[in-house]
Amino acid sequence: MDVELLAAPFDPLQSLTAWQASLRVRRPCIGAAEAHFIGRVRPVAADGAPLEALEIEHYPGMTERQIAAISQALALDYGVAAVLVRHRVGRLKPDEPIVVVAVTADRRGPALHCCQELLERLKHEAPFWKREWVNGCGNWVAGNTPL
Numbered sequence: 001m002d003v004e005l006l007a008a009p010f011d012p013l014q015s016l017t018a019w020q021a022s023l024r025v026r027r028p029c030i031g032a033a034e035a036h037f038i039g040r041v042r043p044v045a046a047d048g049a050p051l052e053a054l055e056i057e058h059y060p061g062m063t064e065r066q067i068a069a070i071s072q073a074l075a076l077d078y079g080v081a082a083v084l085v086r087h088r089v090g091r092l093k094p095d096e097p098i099v100v101v102a103v104t105a106d107r108r109g110p111a112l113h114c115c116q117e118l119l120e121r122l123k124h125e126a127p128f129w130k131r132e133w134v135n136g137c138g139n140w141v142a143g144n145t146p147l
Contacts, residue, residue, distance in 0.1 A: 001071045002084045003064055010086060012038045012100035019084045019102060031081045031104035035115035043094040045132040046141065055131040055138065056089045056098070063127050070121045078114035080105040087122070091133075 002019060016036060023030050045051045071083040084102040092098060101118055105111040130141040 001068050001075065002082070003068045003071060004085070005058060005060075005064060005087050005089050007088075007090045009092075009096055010088070010100075012086065012097045015084070015086045015100050016102055019082075023082055023104065027081070031106050031111070033106070033108040033111045034102060034104045035108070035111040037099070037101045037115055037119055038097055039099040039119075041092045041094045041096050041098055045134050045139075047134075049134045051094050051132055051134060052136070053091050053093055053133040054098075055091045055133065057129045057131070058089050059127045066126050067122065070125060071118060074114050074118050074121070075103075078103075078105065078110040078117075080110050080114045083114070083118065085118070085122070087126075087128075089128075 002022075020034075041051070041054045043051055067085055067087070071085060074080075075083050080103050082104045084100070087099045088097065099119075099122070101115055101122070103111045103115045103118065105114065131138040132141060
């Protein structure tokens with residue numbers, strides 16, 4: 001499991017490339033299929049107003065442990081070989097990457113299903129709090145967006 005929370009902007013494709021390279025060095029025949037997801041900040045708030053920024057707060061230490069535990073459990077459930085999670089915290093602008101998730105497995109089915117379930121569990125179980133900023137005012141997001 002490769003989990004990291006980032007306070008600064010990141011390039012999700014660069015993160016994927018580095019992860020893939022490290023897998024090839026450590027385990028040359030790790031898997032035949034990969035599933036990836038990149039999430040970005042939407043340009044509008046929940047009420048449809050133009051979004052200035054999205055602020056993501058977390059519980060340091062606990063959040064990383066929770067994401068690692070979720071990743072580990074799903075890797076065992078789906079029989080996948082490796083999982084990558086990079087997630088932003090702090091203040092993000094519209095279109096900035098929030099998260100990249102990648103899963104490698106011996107077949108596409110387990111990779112795709114694990115990736116999708118991991119994303120949903122991150123949204124609903126990881127201790128993150130989001131605040132939308134519109135016209136200089138911040139409003140806490142009450143719930144997560146549906147699938």
